[in-house]
Amino acid sequence: MFFDRPKSGELAILVHLNLSHFHTSDDPREFEELVLSAGGDPAAFVTGQRARPDAKHFVGTGKVEELKELVGLHEAQIVIFNHTLSPSQERNLEAAIECRVLDRTGLILDIFAQRARTHEGKLQVELAQLGHMSTRLIRGWTHLERQKGGIGMRGPGETQLETDRRLLRVRIKSIKARLEKVRRQRSQGRRSRVRSVTPTVSLVGYTNAGKSTLFNYLTNANVFAEDQLFATLDPTMRKIELANIGPTILADTVGFISHLPHRLVEAFRATLEEAAHSDLLLHVIDTPAEERQLNVQQVELVLGEIDAGDLPQLKIYNKLDLLPDQQPRIDRDESGRPIAVWLSAHTGAGLDLLLQALSECLGQKMIAGQLLLGNNMGRLRA
Numbered sequence: 001m002f003f004d005r006p007k008s009g010e011l012a013i014l015v016h017l018n019l020s021h022f023h024t025s026d027d028p029r030e031f032e033e034l035v036l037s038a039g040g041d042p043a044a045f046v047t048g049q050r051a052r053p054d055a056k057h058f059v060g061t062g063k064v065e066e067l068k069e070l071v072g073l074h075e076a077q078i079v080i081f082n083h084t085l086s087p088s089q090e091r092n093l094e095a096a097i098e099c100r101v102l103d104r105t106g107l108i109l110d111i112f113a114q115r116a117r118t119h120e121g122k123l124q125v126e127l128a129q130l131g132h133m134s135t136r137l138i139r140g141w142t143h144l145e146r147q148k149g150g151i152g153m154r155g156p157g158e159t160q161l162e163t164d165r166r167l168l169r170v171r172i173k174s175i176k177a178r179l180e181k182v183r184r185q186r187s188q189g190r191r192s193r194v195r196s197v198t199p200t201v202s203l204v205g206y207t208n209a210g211k212s213t214l215f216n217y218l219t220n221a222n223v224f225a226e227d228q229l230f231a232t233l234d235p236t237m238r239k240i241e242l243a244n245i246g247p248t249i250l251a252d253t254v255g256f257i258s259h260l261p262h263r264l265v266e267a268f269r270a271t272l273e274e275a276a277h278s279d280l281l282l283h284v285i286d287t288p289a290e291e292r293q294l295n296v297q298q299v300e301l302v303l304g305e306i307d308a309g310d311l312p313q314l315k316i317y318n319k320l321d322l323l324p325d326q327q328p329r330i331d332r333d334e335s336g337r338p339i340a341v342w343l344s345a346h347t348g349a350g351l352d353l354l355l356q357a358l359s360e361c362l363g364q365k366m367i368a369g370q371l372l373l374g375n376n377m378g379r380l381r382a
Contacts, residue, residue, distance in 0.1 A: 010039060010040055010041045010077065010078075011040075011041050011043045011074060011075065011076045011077050011078070012035055012040040012041060012042055012043060012076060012077070012078045012079070012080050013042075013043060013044050013046060013067060013070050013071060013074065013076045013078075013079045013080070013099075014031065014032065014035060014042050014044070014045045014046065014080055014082070015046045015047075015048075015059065015063075015067070015079060015080065015081045015082065015083075016028045016031055016045070016046070016047050016048075016081075016082040016083075017047070017048050017049065017050055017053070017058075017059065017082075017083065018047070018048070018049045018050075019049075019050055019051070019052060019053065020049065020050070020051050027258075027291055028045070028047070028082065030257075030258075030291075031082040031104070032045070033208075034104075034107055034108065034111065035080055035107065037111050038107055038110050038111045038114070039114070040078070040080065043070075043074035043076050044070050044074060044076075046063065046066065046067065046070065048060075048063055053083070053089075055089075056088075056089065056092050057089060057092050057093055057096065058081065058083065058085055058089045058093070064093070064096050064097060067079055067093075067097050067099075068096065068097040068098070068099075071097055071098070071099045076099065077099070077100065078099065078100045078101070078102055079093070079097060079099050079100070079101050079102070080101075080102045080103075080107055081101070081102070081103045081104065082104055083103060083104055084103050084104055084105055084259070085101070085103040087135045087136045090103065090136060091136075104259065105132060106132065108257070108264065109125070109128055109129050109132055109264070112125045112128070112264065113125050113126075113129065120179075120182050123175050123178055123179055123182075124179065124268050126175060127172065127175045127176065127179065128264045128268075130168055130171060130172050130175070131172065133168070134165065134168050134169075134172075137161055137164050137165065137168075183273065186273065186274065187273075190274075190277050193249060198247055198248065198249055199245065199248050199249070199279040199280070199362050200248075200249040200251065200274075200277070200278045200279050200280075201248060201249065201250050201251070201278060201279065201280045201281075201282060201358065201362075202250075202251040202253055202274060202275040202278040202280075202281055202282065203215055203250070203251065203252050203253060203282050203284055204253055204256070204275050204281050204282070204283055204284070204299060204303065204308075205255060205256070205283055205284035205285060205286075205299055205316075206255060206256055206257065206285070206286060206289075206295040206296075206298065206299055207255030207256060207257050208255065208286065209255065209284045209285060209286040209295075209318060210284055210286065210318040210319055210345045210346070211252055211253070211255065211284045212252055213345040213346060214282075214284060214316070214318065214345035215236070215238075215250065215252040217345055217348060217351060218240055218250060218351070218354075218355075219238035219239075219240055219250060236251070236252045237249055237250070237251045237252075237274075238250050242355065242358055242359050242362065243355070243356075243359050244359050244363055245358075245359055245362050245363060248358075248362065251274050251275070251278065253272065253274065253275050254268065254272075256298060256299050256302045257298070258294070258295075258298045265302065265305055265306065272306045272308075273306065275303075275306065275308050276306050276307050276308040276311070278308075278311060279312070279362065280311070280312050280313075280314060280358070280361055280362060281303070281308065281311050281312065281313045281314070282313075282314050282316050283296075283299065283313050283314070283315045283316065284316045284318050285315060285316060285317050285318060286318060286319055287317040287318060287319050287320060287322075287323060287326070287342070288319055288322045288323055312361065314338060314339065314340070314341065314357060314358070314361055315339065315340040315341070316340070316341050316343065316354065317340060317341070317342045317343070318343060318344065318345050319344060319345075319346065320342055320343060320344040320349060320350065321344040321346050321347045321349070326342060327342070328341075328342055328343050328344070328349050328350025328353055329341075329342050329350075329353070330342075330353050330356070330357055337360070337361070337364070338357035338360050338361060341353050341354045341357050
């Protein structure tokens with residue numbers, strides 16, 4: 001009746017549907033990159049088209065049979081959907097094809113769990129995972145809804161499922177309390193920077209746009225930078241010196257992606273608040289990307305979700321080394337204020353223009369002058 005679900009698997013069957021009822025659809029190439037970033041090995045890619053998802057299996061009965069055949073043919077250990085599935089759809093699919101099923105949200109959560117290095121990052125990932133898991137406890141084992149019986153086995157009248165849910169709630173409450181402490185500590189650090197008049201600049205942008213490469217070039221840091229999705233998860237802050245400005249804090253943040261799970265945004269709110277309280281956002285853009293404009297819109301949506309949509313922005317059009325016809329330059333608005341810098345973080349071309357634009361943008365908030373105090377004002381303090 002019940003099948004053994006493997007704890008993990010690498011051989012994967014990928015499923016992507018074009019839903020005509022919905023105007024926006026995730027890029028299948030980006031989906032494949034996500035699977036590779038998670039350590040998966042795509043064995044087959046199944047595509048299809050429907051007006052709207054099926055309520056029971058998300059896909060039609062024909063696709064379910066096709067998936068079952070492919071799982072047996074390739075001996076795949078997991079089927080991954082490029083869509084968000086409901087708990088009942090995951091459960092029904094697993095029962096039908098007798099293989100572990102993962103949706104896009106679960107895939108992104110798995111990548112985040114692999115990339116987390118700091119204690120804070122691991123806590124935030126665990127909070128998002130527990131929230132996702134709480135509605136998926138039954139999965140392949142519906143017998144968990146039964147109570148245990150017999151001498152020495154009688155408990156407080158809870159089923160195994162109710163016990164697990166209670167333990168999950170306790171753990172979630174504990175993690176939220178610890179993350180609240182982290183948020184207070186970060187808030188205290190921000191207040192000290194405000195008192196010392198140290199401006200903060202945050203790097204934001206779509207995942208794999210080159211934020212960490214740019215961060216390493218500006219700060220000589222050794223932040224992990226690779227050509228893969230979500231290479232950076234834990235935030236890093238470094239101090240740099242800008243001409244006419246002085247010490248400035250530069251922060252590298254986690255990359256965004258289309259349809260970023262809401263639970264992740266909530267779990268990483270303590271980290272993302274660093275960007276929300278910055279003096280300037282450097283929006284790094286993957287210039288050669290075909291979906292460039294759509295990626296920019298997705299970043300703007302997440303920035304609005306964390307109350308950072310109204311902050312001053314300087315767009316950074318990165319990876320110019322892949323576009324030979326483009327040269328490093330600064331774009332300005334009608335008043336002469338820098339609004340975009342075209343550069344290559346990989347080769348360093350245009351980095352001097354970025355430093356110049358940063359000094360101009362931050363310098364607008366600073367006033368240079370002399371203040372002469374009389375002898376009777378010696379007790380004044382800043």
